[in-house]
Amino acid sequence: MGTFAGSIACVDRAAQNTTVAAFGSAWTRMKRLAVIVSAIFGAILVALPLTAANAAPRRIVSLNLCADQYLIVLADKEQIAALTNFARDPGLSYLSEAAKAYPYTTGAAEAIVAKKPDLIIGNPYGRAEVAALLKQFSYETVDVPPALTFEDIVAQTRHIAALIGHPERGEALVARMRAELALIPPPPPGRHPIAVHYQRRGFVTGTETLLNEMMTRVGLENLAGRIGDKSLAHVSLESIVVADPDYLIFTTGLADVRDQGLELLTHPVLARQFGHGRILTVPENLTVCGGPFYPVAVATLARQLREASPAKPTP
Secondary structure, three states: HHHHHHHHHHHHHHHHHHHHHHHHHHHHHHHHHOOOOOOHHHHHHHHHHHHHHHHOOOOEOOHHHHHHHHHHHHOHHHHHHHHHHHHOOOOOOOHHHHHHHOOOOOOOOOHHOOOOOEEEEEEOOHHHHHHHHHHHOOOOEEEOOOOOOHHHHHHHHHHHHHOOOOOHHHHHHHHHHHHHHHHOOOOOOOOOOOOEOOOOHEEEEOOOHHHHHHHHHHHHEEEHHHOOOOOEEEHHHHHHHHHOOEEEEOOOOOOOOOOOHHHHHHOHHHHHEEEEEEEEEOHHHOOOOOOHHHHHHHHHHHHHHHHHOOOOOOO
């Protein structure tokens, strides 16, 4: 009896142990599964907001002529909901022909809203009333200030490329621009000729500007540095004649003079003093903005300088 009872007990314990073991094994598997599910679910919860935050914008509206040209080079065509109306102007936009393939807006608030943008690239000096109206809609807006140096252009290229979801295109563009600049022959050693960028109504471009950096790259000294002009200043025709720099730089061809503001550039005294190979002309669409065409602007100025008459001899 005892033996039978003992045998029953042994069988009972064995069955109990098997059940416990089986239950323990199942519980362990359940715990592992719960950990895996929890990890996956947690990863999804973490990934979702990041994905939403980092999603490339699908409808970009540009209110900035300089940004227009970055977008043409860096964005997918279907990402661009509108460029500025200036993007198609060959006098202001180096990529005007390419811009014709894109929609545009005149910058009126109601026209921008109609485009249903998920990103607006603006201008810090843009129309205040438009900015105030758009603020009511809580659009994501990023301003692109004017570039004052080539490194500013590099930073803007990378920023915009990352913003629109194509950082690799930004790096490729930076590499291309650096390579193009490296191909431009360096200026000869010795004296740096003095030049001045003379504009409509007698304004002169200062030393803290992108054009000044272009001048420095090709071996020119900006006359504005001698008169303490850092950004933009009005300088009389008489002062320019007396200063007698080696070269005048125009960004508007004399054949393009259309109004009184530009007539100053055709004054006979300038023609007599600088008209024999001492005027360099770089198209305005290469200088009004910083952007992907910066190396073209520097190369154009360098070529014009090489083809110009030698600078007047040092007194």
